[in-house]
Each structure stands twice: as C-alpha cells, then as structure tokens.
Amino acid sequence: MQxxxxxxxxxxxxxxxxxxxxxxxxxIETARRYQDHIxxxxxxxxxxxxxxxxxxxxxxxxxxxxxxxxxxxPGGAFGSSRYVLRSPQRDPAAYERLIQVFKAHxxxxxxxxxxxxxxxxxxxxxxxxxxxxxxxxxxxxxxxIDNDIVGTDCCPGFGSVAKYVATATRETGHDIAxxxxxxxxxxxxxxxxxxxxxIAAASALAQQCDSEPPHIILFPEVPFDPDRFVQSVxxxxxxxxxxxxxxxxxxxxANGRFLSASDDVDAAGDHQxxxxxxxxxxxxxxxxxxxxxxxxxxxxxxxxxxxASATDVEQAYQxxxxxVEAAINGVNGAMVSIVRDSDSPYQWHCQTIGxxxxxxxxxxxxxxxxxxxxxxxxxxxxxxLQPLIMGEDFGSYDEQGLPAYAKLRKVMVSKSLPPWxxxx
Amino acid sequence: MQxxxxxxxxxxxxxxxxxxxxxxxxxIETARRYQDHIxxxxxxxxxxxxxxxxxxxxxxxxxxxxxxxxxxxPGGAFGSSRYVLRSPQRDPAAYERLIQVFKAHxxxxxxxxxxxxxxxxxxxxxxxxxxxxxxxxxxxxxxxIDNDIVGTDCCPGFGSVAKYVATATRETGHDIAxxxxxxxxxxxxxxxxxxxxxIAAASALAQQCDSEPPHIILFPEVPFDPDRFVQSVxxxxxxxxxxxxxxxxxxxxANGRFLSASDDVDAAGDHQxxxxxxxxxxxxxxxxxxxxxxxxxxxxxxxxxxxASATDVEQAYQxxxxxVEAAINGVNGAMVSIVRDSDSPYQWHCQTIGxxxxxxxxxxxxxxxxxxxxxxxxxxxxxxLQPLIMGEDFGSYDEQGLPAYAKLRKVMVSKSLPPWxxxx
Numbered sequence: 108m109q110x111x112x113x114x115x116x117x118x119x120x121x122x123x124x125x126x127x128x129x130x131x132x133x134x135i136e137t138a139r140r141y142q143d144h145i146x147x148x149x150x151x152x153x154x155x156x157x158x159x160x161x162x163x164x165x166x167x168x169x170x171x172x173x174x175x176x177x178x179x180x181p182g183g184a185f186g187s188s189r190y191v192l193r194s195p196q197r198d199p200a201a202y203e204r205l206i207q208v209f210k211a212h213x214x215x216x217x218x219x220x221x222x223x224x225x226x227x228x229x230x231x232x233x234x235x236x237x238x239x240x241x242x243x244x245x246x247x248x249x250x251x252i253d254n255d256i257v258g259t260d261c262c263p264g265f266g267s268v269a270k271y272v273a274t275a276t277r278e279t280g281h282d283i284a285x286x287x288x289x290x291x292x293x294x295x296x297x298x299x300x301x302x303x304x305x306i307a308a309a310s311a312l313a314q315q316c317d318s319e320p321p322h323i324i325l326f327p328e329v330p331f332d333p334d335r336f337v338q339s340v341x342x343x344x345x346x347x348x349x350x351x352x353x354x355x356x357x358x359x360x361a362n363g364r365f366l367s368a369s370d371d372v373d374a375a376g377d378h379q380x381x382x383x384x385x386x387x388x389x390x391x392x393x394x395x396x397x398x399x400x401x402x403x404x405x406x407x408x409x410x411x412x413x414x415a416s417a418t419d420v421e422q423a424y425q426x427x428x429x430x431v432e433a434a435i436n437g438v439n440g441a442m443v444s445i446v447r448d449s450d451s452p453y454q455w456h457c458q459t460i461g462x463x464x465x466x467x468x469x470x471x472x473x474x475x476x477x478x479x480x481x482x483x484x485x486x487x488x489x490x491x492l493q494p495l496i497m498g499e500d501f502g503s504y505d506e507q508g509l510p511a512y513a514k515l516r517k518v519m520v521s522k523s524l525p526p527w528x529x530x531x
Numbered sequence: 532m533q534x535x536x537x538x539x540x541x542x543x544x545x546x547x548x549x550x551x552x553x554x555x556x557x558x559i560e561t562a563r564r565y566q567d568h569i570x571x572x573x574x575x576x577x578x579x580x581x582x583x584x585x586x587x588x589x590x591x592x593x594x595x596x597x598x599x600x601x602x603x604x605p606g607g608a609f610g611s612s613r614y615v616l617r618s619p620q621r622d623p624a625a626y627e628r629l630i631q632v633f634k635a636h637x638x639x640x641x642x643x644x645x646x647x648x649x650x651x652x653x654x655x656x657x658x659x660x661x662x663x664x665x666x667x668x669x670x671x672x673x674x675x676i677d678n679d680i681v682g683t684d685c686c687p688g689f690g691s692v693a694k695y696v697a698t699a700t701r702e703t704g705h706d707i708a709x710x711x712x713x714x715x716x717x718x719x720x721x722x723x724x725x726x727x728x729x730i731a732a733a734s735a736l737a738q739q740c741d742s743e744p745p746h747i748i749l750f751p752e753v754p755f756d757p758d759r760f761v762q763s764v765x766x767x768x769x770x771x772x773x774x775x776x777x778x779x780x781x782x783x784x785a786n787g788r789f790l791s792a793s794d795d796v797d798a799a800g801d802h803q804x805x806x807x808x809x810x811x812x813x814x815x816x817x818x819x820x821x822x823x824x825x826x827x828x829x830x831x832x833x834x835x836x837x838x839a840s841a842t843d844v845e846q847a848y849q850x851x852x853x854x855v856e857a858a859i860n861g862v863n864g865a866m867v868s869i870v871r872d873s874d875s876p877y878q879w880h881c882q883t884i885g886x887x888x889x890x891x892x893x894x895x896x897x898x899x900x901x902x903x904x905x906x907x908x909x910x911x912x913x914x915x916l917q918p919l920i921m922g923e924d925f926g927s928y929d930e931q932g933l934p935a936y937a938k939l940r941k942v943m944v945s946k947s948l949p950p951w952x953x954x955x
Contacts, residue, residue, distance in 0.1 A: 119709070122710070122714075123706055123709050123710060125702075153712040153713065154713075156712065156713065180705065181702050181705050181706060182702075182704075182705030182706045182707075182708060182709040183709030183710070184705075184709070185709075186708075186709050186712055187709050187710055188710075188712060188713045188714075189710075189713050189714050190713055270932060270933075273932075273933055274837055274933055274934060275831055275834075275835075277933055277934060277936075278549075278605050278606075278830075278831075278834035278835060278836060278837065278934070279830040279831060279834045280606075281604065281605050281606030281608075281834060281936065282547055282605060282606045282830045282833065282834040283606075283830070284606060284610075285543070285547050285606040285607030285608070285609075285610050285611050286546070286547060286607070286611055286612075286613075288577040288580065288610055288612060289577065289578075289580065289612045289613050289614055290546075290612075290613050294830060296831075312931065312932075312933065313933060382809060384827070385806060385809060385827075400829055400830060401827065401829060402826075402827050402828060402829035402830055402831045403808070403809075403825065403826050403827040404826060404831065405824055405825060405826035406702075406703040406706045406707070406718060406824060406826055407699055407702075407703060407720075407826045407828065407831065409706065410699075410702035410703045410705060410706040411702060412702060413698055413702065413837075413838060414837060416932065493931065493932075496931075496932040496933070497931075497932040498932060499925070499928055499932070501923070501925060504923055507736065507917065507920075507921075508694060508736075508840065508917075508920040508921040508922060508923070509694075509697055509698055509701055509736065509737060509920070510698060510701060510702070512701075512705065
C-alpha cells in the first residue's frame with residue numbers, strides 16, 4: 108500500500124553556481140508531478156540554517172512560471188549557506204531539532220543540493236532514519252563549479268563556468284592579439300579552483316592551434332616554477348607576439364604554499380584566495396619588463412548564467428528530477444550522479460550511488476590530463492571537457508536589455524516550534 | 532564629372548572594443564557597394580604603424596562571409612596601435628612618408644577608427660590635403676568603451692561594455708545575495724574608466740529598486756572619501772544583508788591621486804591602472820571585518836562580444852557606413868557622430884561634424900548625472916544610458932560551443948617603397 112503523501116525539504120549549500128536553481132526547478136517541477144507521493148516542497152531559507160531555524164519557504168506559493176524561470180536564474184534563489192552540521196555525537200541537539208522540524212511539517216524527503224561538504228551533511232541526515240527512528244529519506248544533488256566531487260562524471264555547475272572561461276579566453280585573446288604590437292604583451296586571467304584545476308583546464312577549449320590562447324595554464328596540481336614560467340611567457344611572446352595565461356587561484360609554490368593567500372581565514376579555516384593574477388603580473392613585469400594586464404574573474408565566472416552551457420543546464424535540471432524519482436522509489440542516503448555513456452556523440456544518464464566516502468574525497472585533475480610540461484592539457488582532457496560546454500542557453504532578457512530572472516514571493520511557512528539557533 | 536575610383540585605407544587605433552570590427556565591416560561592405568568611387572579598401576596592419584610601414588592588408592582578398600563575420604568579432608581584426616603621430620612641424624618625415632604610401636597605392640580616402648587620440652591624428656592627416664597638396668580625405672570613425680568623445684551623443688563600443696557591466700552587476704548580485712547570511716557580505720567589481728565614470732555609471736541599469744545592486748558606485752569624477760564609503764558599505768549590509776560596489780579604475784583621493792596607480796607608466800606617460808578593487812577590499816576588511824570578494828573585469832569587459840548590445844553593434848556598423856558615404860560626398864577632416872533624436876522610443880541618426888577641438892576634450896559624467904551623495908546616478912543618467920544597452924546580439928557559435936569569429940586571410944599588399952620606421 109502506498110504511503111500517504113509527505114512533504115519535502117529542498118536546501119542549497121555552499122558556493123552557488125549559475126545553474127543550481129535549475130536543479131531546484133527540476134526538484135520542484137517533478138514533485139508537482141508526483142502529488143500522490145509528495146505534498147509540498149519547502150525550501151530552506153539560507154539552506155540548512157533555515158531548516159534548523161524553521162525558516163521554510165513554501166514553494167507551492169510560487170507560480171509555475173516563477174518555478175520555470177528558476178532554470179535561468181543564477182545564484183541560490185532560496186539562499187545558500189556554508190554552515191556545516193557537526194556529527195550527531197558532537198551536536199546531538201541539532202539532530203533533535205531537525206527531527207522536530209521534520210515532524211512539525213510532515214517532512215519525509217530531504218534534498219540537499221551542494222558539494223562535498225553537503226554530501227557529508229546529507230549522509231548524516233540520512234542516518235537519522237536508522238539511528239533515531241525518524242523516517243526521512245535524504246538525497247544529495249551534486250553542485251559545484253569546481254568539478255571536484257567523486258562518483259559523478261561531472262558536476263552540474265562546472266560546464267557553464269567552463270564555457271565562460273573558454274569564451275573569456277578566446278575573447279580576451281582577440282583583444283590582446285590586436286594590441287600586442289605596441290601595447291600589452293601578456294594577459295593573465297585568474298579563475299577559481301582552490302585545489303583542483305578543472306576550471307583553468309577548460310580554458311584550453313578556446314585553443315584551436317598552438318598559436319591561440321591560452322598559451323600557459325597554471326594548475327593547483329602543479330607546483331609553480333618561477334623560472335620556467337618566465338621562460339614560457341617570453342617564448343610565447345617571441346613566437347606569437349603575445350602571451351595569454353590562465354591561472355587557478357590555488358596555484359602553489361614548491362612548498363605547497365598558496366602563491367596568494369590573503370591573511371583572512373574563513374569560517375572553515377580556509378585562507379580566502381584571490382590575488383594570484385596581480386602577483387603574477389607584478390612578477391612578470393619585474394622579471395621581463397613586458398606590459399601586462401590581468402583580470403580576476405571571481406564571482407563573474409560562477410554567476411555568468413548568460414553564458415551557460417545548455418548541456419550543463421539540462422544536467423542540473425535532470426539531477427533534480429532524478430533525485431525526486433529516486434526518493435519516491437525508496438532511495439535514502441544517496442547522491443545522484445551523472446554517468447557518461449559516450450564522448451562523441453555525447454551521451455549520459457543519471458543514476459544514484461551511495462554517499463559513503465564521497466564527502467572525504469576531492470577529485471583533482473588526473474595526471475594524464477596535464478601535459479608533459481605541466482602548463483597545458485592533453486587530448487584526453489579535451490575529449491573529457493569538450494561535451495560539457497556544448498550548446499547555448501542564454502535565458503530570456505527583459506525589456507531593459509538585461510537578463511530576466513525569477514522573482515520569488517518567498518512566502519514563509521508558519522512556525523510552530525520555539526526559536527532555536529544552531530551552534531556557531 | 533566624377534573622378535576615377537581611388538583606393539581607401541582603414542585603420543584601427545587605441546584600445547579595442549567588442550564592436551570596433553562592426554565599424555570595419557560597415558566601411559568595407561559600403562565601399563564594395565560604391566565601386567565607382569572606391570577601388571580597394573586596404574587596412575593598416577596594426578593601425579597607423581602599418582600605414583607608415585607600408586604594411587597594408589588587402590581586404591578585397593577576404594570573402595563576403597568573412598567581412599560579414601567581422602560584425603561579430605571582438606578585438607581589432609587588423610591590429611590596433613596606440614602610436615600617436617606627432618605634428619607635421621615636429622615630425623615632417625612621417626607626413627612625407629604617408630604621402631608616399633598614399634601615392635604608391637592610389638589612396639584617396641583615409642578612415643581612422645579610434646578615440647580622442649586618433650581624432651587628433653585624423654585631423655592632422657586631413658590637413659595634408661591643404662598644406663601638402665595631396666588630395667586625401669580623412670574621416671574619423673569614433674570608437675571607445677569610455678564614452679568620452681565629445682561631439683557625439685555616445686561612442687560605439689560603450690553600449691556593449693555598459694550592457695556587460697550591468698549584466699555582471701545583476702548576476703553577481705544574485706550570487707552574493709544568496710550567500711550573504713553566512714559568507715561574503717561585500718562584493719567589489721572594478722571596471723574601466725580612467726577619467727570618466729560612464730562605464731561604472733552603467734552598472735546602475737541593473738537596479739530596479741534601492742535594495743538591488745549596485746548599492747555604491749565610485750566614479751573618477753568624485754573624490755574618494757574613506758569614511759563615507761565605509762559608512763555606506765555598513766549601511767547597505769545592515770539594510771539589505773550585503774553590499775555591491777562598482778568602482779572605476781580611475782577613482783582618486785581628495786588630492787587627485789589615483790587610489791591604485793601601479794608604478795608602471797605606459798608609452799603615453801599614463802600610469803597603468805588596475806588594482807582599485809583589491810585595495811578597496813583590503814580597506815573594507817581592515818575597517819569593518821566584513822568578508823569581501825572582488826573581481827577585476829579588465830579586458831573581460833571590453834572583449835565581451837557575446838554580451839554585445841544590439842543597439843551598439845548597429846551604431847558601430849552605421850558609423851562605418853556613414854563615413855564612407857560622407858567621404859564619397861567630399862567630406863574631409865570630419866568625425867561621424869551619433870545624434871539622439873529621442874530617448875523613448877530611442878531614435879538616432881548619424882551626421883558628420885568638424886574635427887576641430889574634438890581631440891583635446893574629454894567628456895566626463897555631467898554633474899546632474901551623479902546623485903547628491905556622489906555614489907550613484909540620477910534618473911537623468913538612467914534615461915540617457917538605458918537605450919544604449921537595448922537588444923541582444925549574441926553572435927553565432929561554432930560546433931565546439933564557443934563564439935565563432937572571422938578568420939581573416941590577411942593578404943598583404945606588395946610593397947613598392949623602401950622600408951621606413953616611425954619615430955619611437
């Protein structure tokens with residue numbers, strides 16, 4: 108006998124992407140198609156913090172049009188959070204609170220949309236059903252621009268930032284090439300990627316022959332060698348007239364120190380990065396005297412919904428769809444993963460895999476994706492990356508000539524529990 | 532009696548834009564329609580330097596399709612240059628050389644596509660016809676992302692960078708808004724604009740109400756007041772949960788010193804700018820402790836052809852068309868300017884105006900475009916800016932999912948003169 112419909116919570120976690128809301132769209136639209144199973148989807152206001160605080164957005168108060176528009180809206184429409192739930196042993200009160208909230212709102216499904224950290228949280232919440240006897244099914248929906256989650260061929264969010272970075276590399280390449288005879292000779296584009304060089308690697312898709320940008324890519328996986336870097340810059344300028352460099356924010360020296368860690372340390376104890384490009388720029392000027400320009404893409408790259416990969420948008424949507432269908436089929440403690448069936452024509456499908464071990468691993472560029480000299484990618488890497496940026500999904504524009512985004516009403520569900528604050 | 536067809540030279544000057552090649556397209560396509568008047572259009576390889584060196588690209592060796600594709604190709608397809616021709620008094624040899632080149636290739640028209648500096652050069656070349664008796668007609672085609680040329684309602688190149696910056700402000704605003712509850716509270720976007728704040732001002736088009744980004748705009752026209760800036764940042768964070776700042780690279784302190792001039796000085800004696808955002812970011816962190824991120828858009832903004840304003844592309848094309856038609860009608864020593872007939876519906880047309888005085892003036896934001904507090908724009912400014920970003924012109928994409936650009940053959944015209952090098 109089928110159980111009576113229960114409600115679902117959907118929450119966004121960690122750094123947002125330009126397509127995370129496409130996953131939200133996939134979850135909500137699919138849940139609306141399965142009303143025999145799922146009553147209402149509530150969204151955590153600012154992610155898991157909203158769940159703990161009983162701050163829940165009633166997505167059924169949003170029109171079909173608004174939910175559909177989520178598919179083309181960057182950022183985290185319901186608010187995201189970097190808050191990390193401690194283990195049930197260290198913070199049992201948080202789990203008791205979660206169960207109170209789940210009970211108060213008849214929650215049977217928990218969809219957590221995030222990266223490695225949220226996979227860990229999702230696993231802990233999934234375990235409640237066994238250890239604490241509350242029947243919740245928790246499904247992890249992968250999202251990260253960093254492409255560093257194991258267990259999935261790629262991560263929704265990455266394909267679009269990859270397309271953005273490759274496009275920016277091609278565009279700025281045309282700019283520098285046209286000025287180099289009498290002006291800027293070296294251009295450095297700093298991109299995200301603290302520990303994994305996937306985003307920097309994607310810039311190579313802009314290159315159709317050796318003379319085209321990028322000429323040099325700096326990865327977190329390859330220790331920075333100042334002398335070889337300068338040599339390579341000078342060689343490119345000599346050969347092609349200019350040099351285009353793409354640098355991961357996480358480039359390290361031979362001792363594993365970030366080339367440019369600011370003094371600020373964030374909540375998770377990580378150094379806040381950003382500033383590799385200005386440092387490399389100063390370095391090139393001091394060593395070669397070549398005129399240099401740099402750009403720091405920062406949020407521009409991960410918010411660039413206008414430059415989304417149609418493939419990525421569709422994958423982000425489908426992992427949401429698949430999460431709901433898996434939940435209805437009784438899956439718990441799993442992540443939706445993307446399986447590649449073939450490179451060309453590119454074919455893929457979704458499946459679910461167990462969450463064990465996912466959170467503790469971080470997928471870096473494999474050695475055979477990095478060229479011999481450590482400053483470019485191989486054909487294997489290009490074969491992997493190419494399909495992920497295929498297709499354009501520009502979204503719609505408003506009458507003022509700017510991208511039109513979903514405007515949520517964000518009607519909050521009435522609280523029935525006493526106020527509660529999570530540990531700092 | 533109509534004179535026999537003569538040839539034309541087209542040259543690009545100064546920092547390139549994402550639509551300068553649309554002007555090239557307008558010139559070449561129009562010249563091809565007037566073969567009774569214009570034989571061949573030669574393009575200076577790397578601008579005026581190529582003209583002086585007799586390095587000329589034969590545009591008639593390019594197919595119609597290639598010339599049409601220039602309309603959607605960023606950068607300067609024939610190469611641009613920051614080389615500034617001295618006056619005929621200081622460097623008479625350069626003018627004698629120009630006349631040699633003009634004679635050698637039967638040149639009757641000179642189209643110079645650039646900013647204030649090139650208007651000056653164009654005027655000098657126009658004067659040759661009188662002072663040195665060589666019958667050349669020189670027409671200036673305006674181009675600059677800075678929108679700082681007087682005598683025209685707007686400058687081709689500006690509308691697209693304006694659209695890019697407004698879009699980036701809206702997109703990154705959604706990103707920060709979704710993370711601010713537990714992460715980054717302040718985001719700073721550094722944009723170009725050494726002396727004029729037009730580009731920074733355009734970011735305000737992203738804002739539909741006060742709570743939306745940008746919350747603070749820093750202009751070169753308004754001396755930076757550290758205390759008021761910090762107060763405003765804190766006020767926005769308190770009121771809206773986060774603060775979005777757009778800063779011109781040319782922001783100055785009360786003594787007129789650039790907040791962030793690097794030590795490098797370029798050929799024109801200007802300090803190379805870039806680096807305001809990291810400085811402001813450090814400043815905010817030290818004064819408020821708020822978590823801050825920044826992006827430096829640099830070439831990303833002026834190369835972003837994928838985000839071009841359809842209005843701007845069309846204007847860039849039409850100034851090229853108009854230049855050729857004016858030349859055929861006997862105009863010399865003039866600039867094509869854009870005249871605004873009405874704001875809404877936006878209507879405009881091209882005309883030519885004399886070059887006298889254009890080069891020496893730089894159009895800054897007028898005081899009535901800057902809000903009372905000096906950190907935003909007025910409704911007058913919005914009325915002016917709004918039409919310039921209207922319409923999307925994405926260009927076409929290749930089979931690899933990236934923007935497709937013109938690939939020129941660049942067949943060089945045979946030289947008939949001895950080698951010659953311009954003064955440094």
